[in-house]
Amino acid sequence: MELQPLLHDLLVAVCAPTQAWSDADGQIGLADGRGAQGVYHGDVRVLSGARLTVGGAAPEAVASGADGPGRARTVLLARSVDGPGPDPTARLERLREVAPGRVTESLTLSCSTADPVAARLEVALRPDGTPMDRIKSGAAAGAAPVAEPAADGARWRADADVAAVLTAPGAEVAVDADGTVRLAWEVTAASGAPVDVAWTLAVTDAGGPVTAPRRAEPEWSPLEVEAADRRLPALLDQALADLGTLRLSARFAPDDVFLAAGAPWFFTLFGRDSIWAARMLLPLGTELAAGTLRTLATLQGTKLEPATAEQPGKILHEVRRAELSMPGEGMVLPPVYYGTVDATPLWVCLLHDAWRWGMPADEVEALLPAMERALAWMADHGDSDGDGFLEYVDELGTGLANQGWKDSGDSVQWRAGGLATGPIALAEVQGYAHEAAVAGAALLDAFGRPGGDRWRAWAAALAERFRAAFWTADERGAYPGIALDADKRVVDTVTSNIGHLLGTGILSAEEEATVAARLVDPDMDSGYGLRTMSTGSAGYWPLRYHGGAVWPHDTAIVVQGLARAGHAREAAALAEGLLAAAQDFDQRLPELYGGDARGTVPRAVPYPAACRPQAWSAAAAVSVLGAALGLDPDVPGGRLDVAPPVPSPLGAVSVRGLRLGGRPLAVRVGADGSTDVDAEADVEVRVRG
Incomplete structure (x- = not known):
């Protein structure tokens, strides 16, 4: 039975025409390929999976939410590489930033242990090319596009017009037979010396009806x-x-x-x-x-x-x-x-x-x-x-x-x-x-x-x-x-x-x-x-x-x-x-x-x-x-x-x-209706009463 995917508990970051949806822990993608999680550009999902592990285990989220326009941040505990005792001593911050045609995910591992913490960070990414209407109807994702290795990453075509390029500086990159792109970094963090890695997905669209405005700033002023x-x-x-x-x-x-x-x-x-x-x-x-x-x-x-x-x-x-x-x-x-x-x-x-x-x-x-x-x-x-x-x-x-x-x-x-x-x-x-x-x-x-x-x-x-x-x-x-x-x-x-x-x-x-x-x-x-x-x-x-x-x-x-x-x-x-x-x-x-x-x-x-x-x-x-x-x-x-x-x-x-x-x-x-107006336009201001 095909059911429209639910959104109410998902974490979202958008900057039109690009958007990224994940579970509250920052993980993207469900095992059966259904659900709204993913990175979209216009009406096409270009990435249906981005699953993170630390030391071979999924980190556990303790906080997540919007972190400003186009940004979502998740704070995770890396208990697979934690030190002894009841206090969490290793944590990972996952910051996702969305700009038109671009999604960047930064991973920051920090610790408070006496000795440095060594960990293997891995992200498994699943390319996609599923149209929006198919996802909204609850249908499973189609066959993944074939990803090809590229400098510091991989590339694929989501459809005839939409192409994606993945880059991950310093990462080991592998492409599985099923199309999954695997990124891995061997990192060491020390107390007071966190370590950062990142991957970026850039998307181009040759034929979509909408695009990012030429001017980046909104037409209005802050209130x-x-x-x-x-x-x-x-x-x-x-x-x-x-x-x-x-x-x-x-x-x-x-x-x-x-x-x-x-x-x-x-x-x-x-x-x-x-x-x-x-x-x-x-x-x-x-x-x-x-x-x-x-x-x-x-x-x-x-x-x-x-x-x-x-x-x-x-x-x-x-x-x-x-x-x-x-x-x-x-x-x-x-x-x-x-x-x-x-x-x-x-x-x-x-x-x-x-x-x-x-x-x-x-x-x-x-x-x-x-x-x-x-x-x-x-x-x-x-x-x-x-x-x-x-x-x-x-x-x-x-x-x-x-x-x-x-x-x-x-x-x-x-x-x-x-x-x-x-x-x-x-x-x-x-x-x-x-x-x-x-x-x-x-x-x-x-x-x-x-x-x-x-x-x-x-x-x-x-x-x-x-x-x-x-x-x-x-x-x-x-x-x-x-x-x-x-x-x-x-x-x-x-x-x-x-x-x-x-x-x-x-x-x-x-x-x-x-x-x-x-x-x-x-x-x-x-x-x-x-x-x-x-x-x-x-x-x-x-x-x-x-x-x-x-x-x-x-x-x-x-x-x-x-x-x-x-x-x-x-x-x-x-x-x-x-x-x-x-x-x-x-x-x-x-x-x-x-x-x-x-x-x-x-x-x-x-x-x-x-x-x-x-x-x-x-x-x-x-x-x-x-x-x-x-x-x-x-x-x-x-x-x-x-x-x-x-x-x-x-x-x-x-x-x-x-x-x-x-x-x-x-x-x-005022609460009583008293009013003051400062208008620089050439108008007569007429206040009631």
């Missing part, structure tokens, strides 16, 4: 954060470190930078994920947003192509090296796949928000033709049956059955159980479309282009249709359902999707208050963040991917919407839950985690196959910070409105290192 809640600075530090390791460029747009969706499975360009992450990071500057917008615009749809779900004006879903096939699921995605219903309106929203944060006018104007095509897609191909709503259906049956952010096959369920039948019109997508139409109209007006009135009228009509079609009720009162099914019936499950409607303009103030109250009821608020599905639904399960688990980015989007809509207490409750969960994950918020109620489990329960780091999970920390600061910029209009919610979701907080209009911005918010 200086002082907060009454000490959990916040620690979370932000880890988030920004992780985000820096997820930066990528596309070969078809090499001058621009975007964020990979997440490690290990989604280490590439994803329309929705990359857009949301860039949008959440706008308080740090507009450069990442601009790069993301341009990269996606380069492959904006131009034709009708059912095999790829491409349509004129549509923004893509994902880009891969080759066809993505998931054995047992019947899903086969082409290398460039457009099966997403929300990336196109979200692209428009990102362009508008980046413009308001100060993206240079000439860069914005250059993207307006792409924006006009995206708006046209919403009214034409996005509304396939002409009912005025955006909907989707997998026409060929081999793509994604669901094409919103909850894209698992069972994510759109009836409250009493059972799956809704498509075409599906998701609630939150109508909110995104409304916001995109209004935002697009504002950009058209500002740059003297026609069409603004048309899109404002379109948005107003959409809001009325939504009000008439999406609302339903239960014993607690009215709420929007998650979707309309093929028969235009309201799919009545209470889900986090409705929180994404807040701040989009599609709801009235009274309707926003109704939604806000539902979201913080105990059936939705786990105490660690917002559940994706109410515990009152038949399909709820705390470890169901989109049916009860908590996704940090989902919670952060809702926190931002609650704050914008004036529901500060509800925003504060959900934000505090994220901070609590982050502590349980060493401040690295994963892709998702269990929806168990806080207080019923000893800690937040990992979703065992969750990616980490994940771009929008890391960016969620900045989004929640932005919600607490209450910033509403309009650089083109020459103003910055500051209206922090009271009570503050994060207590008193002071931040330096933000950017507005390309210039430094510092903000201090």
Whole structure:
């Protein structure tokens, strides 16, 4: 039986497009060839084993963890060469450092014995060339590539495009008949005189769709954060470190930078994920947003192509090296796949928000033709049956059955159980479309282009249709359902999707208050963040991917919407839950985690196959910070409105290192809402009260 490998207890070091996954003791590889452990470059695993022995025995780990961006360190006891007595006297530190196209592992043997310690350090490395989709499906690794001896090491080809070169200065090198490369060093350490050896794996890729950015440094500045809640600075530090390791460029747009969706499975360009992450990071500057917008615009749809779900004006879903096939699921995605219903309106929203944060006018104007095509897609191909709503259906049956952010096959369920039948019109997508139409109209007006009135009228009509079609009720009162099914019936499950409607303009103030109250009821608020599905639904399960688990980015989007809509207490409750969960994950918020109620489990329960780091999970920390600061910029209009919610979701907080209009911005918010702002941009700062 093939099972997706688990990740929750693995040690990871990444620097896109390269990543290394090991057990907590630093060892890479399982005996049966299964599992996610290994060194990857893009969508190919190039090394599936790296097992260390000291004096013929595996050392025993006593501590391990992240050691900075792209680094993981393990502290091991070398008891096979230990001295007498109960105290450990010989230890080994295993430091793994990942850079784009390179993994270096340094081994340091030290001791406190009276006499020097002599030991034979050996590392057995297994070359690999298994595609990512095969590993994710739980299949065993294929036959190992043939390794050839080379100067100080060995070399092999993982596939037609990806080549690996292993070097280990000073090591004995042997290549076994089964392809295993064995490194060995005879070393002697003395008290106060540790000994170091190392091996390096360098990878080149002639054909992958993504590559490391030309500029090594992130587009944002470090943040200086002082907060009454000490959990916040620690979370932000880890988030920004992780985000820096997820930066990528596309070969078809090499001058621009975007964020990979997440490690290990989604280490590439994803329309929705990359857009949301860039949008959440706008308080740090507009450069990442601009790069993301341009990269996606380069492959904006131009034709009708059912095999790829491409349509004129549509923004893509994902880009891969080759066809993505998931054995047992019947899903086969082409290398460039457009099966997403929300990336196109979200692209428009990102362009508008980046413009308001100060993206240079000439860069914005250059993207307006792409924006006009995206708006046209919403009214034409996005509304396939002409009912005025955006909907989707997998026409060929081999793509994604669901094409919103909850894209698992069972994510759109009836409250009493059972799956809704498509075409599906998701609630939150109508909110995104409304916001995109209004935002697009504002950009058209500002740059003297026609069409603004048309899109404002379109948005107003959409809001009325939504009000008439999406609302339903239960014993607690009215709420929007998650979707309309093929028969235009309201799919009545209470889900986090409705929180994404807040701040989009599609709801009235009274309707926003109704939604806000539902979201913080105990059936939705786990105490660690917002559940994706109410515990009152038949399909709820705390470890169901989109049916009860908590996704940090989902919670952060809702926190931002609650704050914008004036529901500060509800925003504060959900934000505090994220901070609590982050502590349980060493401040690295994963892709998702269990929806168990806080207080019923000893800690937040990992979703065992969750990616980490994940771009929008890391960016969620900045989004929640932005919600607490209450910033509403309009650089083109020459103003910055500051209206922090009271009570503050994060207590008193002071931040330096933000950017507005390309210039430094510092903000201090007291727990009572008192505010100081230092903005170097040419704007009028207007503070509430």
